[in-house]
Amino acid sequence: MVVFDGFELLDAFGPLEMFGLLKDTVEILIIGQHHGTVKSNAGPSVVIDRTFEEIEKLDILMVPGGGGTRQEVNNQPFLDALKKLGERTPHVASICTGSAILAKTGLTDDVKATTNKRAYQWATSQSDQVLWIKEARWVEDGKFFTSSGVSAGTDMGLALIEKLFGHDEAIKTANAAEYIWNENPHDDPFAKLNGLVD
């Protein structure tokens, strides 16, 4: 999970909770541009485990959203490092306005993607090369998974677990977290609530 100042807490820690429940097979790393700590949008700070340069091999790269995305879409060294890492990682995911950052790197050119439904105009304005989808809890296209706002990332995380480890493992993981998984990527009440669809 990549983080930056002003990242959204649940964007990062919803999916990571689900992967954390597979911890015999999964190692979680918090990736940042620099060593030290990074402060979330809500206040709490997390520790950077590795900088971009220190990552040798990664199976899944995830990018959260949050107020800080407004800075990061203009942070060229960050975007360059993220693009380089994304190109050599077999699964790339974003949560909420994290898709605006992915869009800005060009990684998702010609890729179907979604984003936060309240910040839809801002996020989609970051690139007209992305095939933006208005109504979706999350979108899978090739190696990319992009989710709708905040808590949609947890549902998408379970979909990624389903893809990698099977449906039974995804259900087992959701049950372990006492989480009722929205398994249907097309079930997105928040597109309508925010006036994006009729």
Add this chain to the structure above:
Amino acid sequence: MVVFDGFELLDAFGPLEMFGLLKDTVEILIIGQHHGTVKSNAGPSVVIDRTFEEIEKLDILMVPGGGGTRQEVNNQPFLDALKKLGERTPHVASICTGSAILAKTGLTDDVKATTNKRAYQWATSQSDQVLWIKEARWVEDGKFFTSSGVSAGTDMGLALIEKLFGHDEAIKTANAAEYIWNENPHDDPFAKLNGLVD
């Protein structure tokens, strides 16, 4: 939010996400026994903002669960500091097996409470003075809110927001996080799934 080594990520950051969305009125602090950082069950580490001794006034005290609770129920200085802080805080909440820690302090003697449904036997064995409830997404009793496992804490967090700021604000917060709030504290499919009720 109190943390300790081996705390469960979503226990802490699910409710804090919801309170974080009220950040014009709410300040979030991560509280620990000592300064420095604390490693979650899943791996990521968070920064301690204040030690117990440094807290002057607190409106809400929250305690997460996680594998680390097995150590903390035997950590007497931690339990003593938590009890002292809990006694002078108007709202006290736990998520998942965090209720086992509250139980061990004695704060919840004669209080109705619930806990994680897979770790129910272990958690409830920490005190026979608590009025344990098998089937509940969360339980409110006086100043105490205790939730069921992991993601139930997010539903309870919204219930606490409802209590403090009203129903409209809770719905607005859930919508901002694109979260479908389980508003009914009695809707707990995981009690049955784990064989606690027929």
